[in-house]
Amino acid sequence: MGIKRTVLIDEPFPDLFCGLCQGEFWEIDFIPVLVPHFVFLLLLLLEILDDPVQVRCPEDHMFCSSCIGNYLQQSRTCPHCLTDLDPSLFQPSKFVQRQIGRLRVRCPYHEAGCTWQGILSDSHPNEDR
DSSP: OOBOSOEESSOOOTTEEOSSOOSOOOOOOOOOOOOOTTOOEEOSSOOBOSSEEEOOSTTOOEEEHHHHHHHTTTOSBOTTTOOBOOGGGOEEOHHHHHHHHTOEEEOTTGGGTOOOEEETTSOOTTTTO
């Protein structure tokens, strides 16, 4: 599953979203700002990649490690381009993980008065709620 319960401050690029995640939609609250061109997201249910894995298809698609693992129990083709996949060729993407960790976010409880803002890799007081 992708990273949840985060409210993004910057609008991320679509390449950072997982196309397989199931579950709750994000509450996305974008504040228009310039975003570096190398930020990545995964697109279907708007959950940012968690433990991103590149699957080694012609398009080098990326998915959450757990999402593609669950998907492979049903099919051995890329969910997007339908190319046959070899799980032994999958590679984690540390570069993408670092870019995701740099996304600016606000506390999911900002409407309740929390003013915390930071980067996704930071911890904040409301994490365990």
